[in-house]
Amino acid sequence: MARHSGQRGSRRPAAAGRPARHARPTDQVYRSSFFLLASTVITAALGFLFWVVVARYYSIEQVGLATSLVSASVLLANLSLFGLNNTLIRFPAPAFARNGQITQSIVVVAATACLAAVVYLLGLPLYGSKLLFFRDEPLGAAxxxxxxxLAAVNLLTKSVFVGARVPQYNVVIDGLLQGVVKLVTPTVLVVFGTxxxxxxxxxxxxxxxxxxxxAMRRRLGFRFxxxxRRTRxxxxxxxxxxxxxxxxxxxxPMMVLPLTVLHRLGAAAAGCFxxxxxIxxxxxAVSSAVGEAMFAEASSDLSRLGELLRRSARIIAVVQIPAVAAVVLGSGLxxxxxxGDYRNRAQGLLVVLAVGALAVALRTWANSALKVTQRMRHLVLSNVLGAVLTIGLAQLWAxxxxxxVGWAWGVGNLxxxxxxxxxxxxxxPAVPQPPQQPPRPAAPAAMIPAEGYPH
Structure with a gap:
């Protein structure tokens, strides 16, 4: 059925014998990896500048309290995803139900995050008595x-763009737009303290x-x-x-190791760690970006899984090995x-963590492949094994x-x-195939989204 002529982002059918406009080049995994890595680097750089600005306008006590709350919000946001970020990439609903799938995911994630935040605030007397003043202030609690x-929904929308194979939007929106707003806002809100x-x-x-x-509305035709029905x-x-x-x-392990260092080696060692x-x-972030790109591409076309596994492994090797060598050689600088204190006390640790990035790359690449092939039991066992070994060895070797402690991180990941x-x-195992869908009546033109969703 022809697309509705008034719909934004609609495209004409491809001419006979010519590829459709949504067809992706064979090097899409390179392109996606680049944009995902760029988004990560930009977010990290602007986030660093954000804390520099905050440190200049707020007291040390206010910054200390705020870092606890911001870290908690990030953790609660991740807890609220329920894996829906991966499901949106691996199992996109049919075109006529894709908007419903995304809408339901947004509602579930946002509602869960709100509930988790309320529970966290109510439990502050047990684990955060110094933050009770924040909970008792209605404006701060709200x-x-x-x-x-918002943090949870932001994580989810990032996956929507990755699944649609347009990760460049994450660079502009999640990287630049969010980072710039965060940079200019603290000076306006300084009167509110923490x-x-x-x-x-x-x-x-x-x-x-x-x-x-x-962007989802204009580029992907998204409507709430x-x-x-059939959102999967x-x-x-x-x-x-x-x-x-x-x-x-x-x-x-990323949450436990800093606490282990703090309790076993002291506050100065924790700062160095x-x-x-x-760094x-x-x-x-290199292997994480490449793994996510491979996951999205393989989910879109399972017949290319073997090719994508080999290609993503080559990208990681070509980029990661020289980067590790550069950090090892330049660790002191x-x-x-x-x-100077950080150079004297943390250089050996940085060298070990840099070498350990190769083990992290192997784990990330293999875990991404397990998600594609739906070998979820092995995926969970792999991460159980990594967490137990990393934490156990850190406790033993600290x-x-x-x-x-750096060696514990590397061995656990390896x-x-x-x-x-x-x-x-x-x-x-044989590459899993999506379930066969029963025939359905043709959808009205207004229900068919614009280009961008994988089919």
């Missing part, structure tokens, strides 16, 4: 709840969400749709839950930017010094990655 909801920092973070999320919804969300609950659990398990880990995280790769390559 800002925190809204910030959590709430001003949280509010500035929430303002960045708000602008990013509004920008994403606008509350209908639930209920059918994929098991997949969503398993991918959610594996993601949370991957986050656990934080700085070194942030190493930029290396890990990088840490000297933060001060008394020996910071470098040994064993997890080897297990995942073995599960992926050992039995080589």
């Amino acid at each position: 800002a925190f709840v809204v910030c959590c909801a 709430a001003g920092i949280v509010g500035a973070t929430g303002a960045g999320y708000a602008v990013a969400v509004v920008g994403a919804l606008f 749709d509350v209908r639930t 969300l209920r059918e994929q609950l098991r997949y969503s839950f398993a991918s959610h659990v594996s993601g949370l398990l991957g986050m656990v 934080f700085v070194a880990f942030q 190493a995280a930029l290396l890990n 990088l840490l000297h930017v933060f001060g 008394p020996r010094g910071l470098v040994w 064993i997890s990655g080897l297990y995942a790769a073995g599960a992926l390559l050992g039995r080589r």
Whole structure:
């Protein structure tokens, strides 16, 4: 059926013998990886500048309290996703139900984040007594709840663009737009103290969400749709839950290791660990971007899985190995930017974490492939193994010094990655095919979205 002539973003049918306009070149995985990595780097750079601005306009006490609240909002946002970010990429609904699938996901994620934020505030007497003043201030409490909801929706809309294979929108919206708004807002809200920092973070999320919804409407033809027919969300609950659990398990060591260092080696060592880990995280962003790009591309065309696995592995090797070598050789110079104490105390740790980025790359690549092939039991077991080994070895080796905590991180990721790769390559299961859909009547023209959704 022809598309409605008045619909924004509509396109004409491809001429006979010519490829459709939505066809992607064979190097799409390179392009997607580049934009995903660019988004990560820009977000990290502008986020760093945001905290520099905040440190100049707010007291140390206000900054300390705000970092706890902002970190909590990020954690609660990730907890609220329920794996729907992966489901939107791996199992997109048919074109006529795609808007309903996205709408339901947004509603579920936002509502869950609000509820989680309220529970977090109510439980502050148990684990955050110093933040009770924030909970008891209606404006601050409301800002925190809204910030959590917007952060969760922001994470979800990023996956929509990745699934539609237009990740360049994340660079502009999640990277530049959000980062710039966060940079200029703290000076306006300084009179609100800690709430001003949280509010500035929430303002960045708000602008990013509004920008994403606008871009989804113009580029993807998205419209809010509350209908639930054939959105495939209920059918994929098991997949969503398993991918959610594996993601949370991957986050656990990153939350536990700083606490281990703090309690075993002291506050100064914790500061050194934080700085070194942030530098190493930029290396890990390479494999994360490539893995996500491969996941989106393979989900769109399962017949290319083998080719995409090989191609993504080559990209990671070509980019990651020289980057690791550069950080290892320049570790002292990088840490000297933060001060001589960091260079003296954290250089060995940074070298170990940089080498460990290769193990993280293996784990990320193999886990992305397991998500594509729906081998969820092995995906969860891989992350359980990585979390247990990393935390256990860190507890055992921490008394020996910071470098040994870095080795615990590398060994845990290496064993997890080897297990995942073995599960992926050992039995080589047939590539899963989407379930056959029964014939359905032709949809009215107004229900057919504009270009951008994978078909």
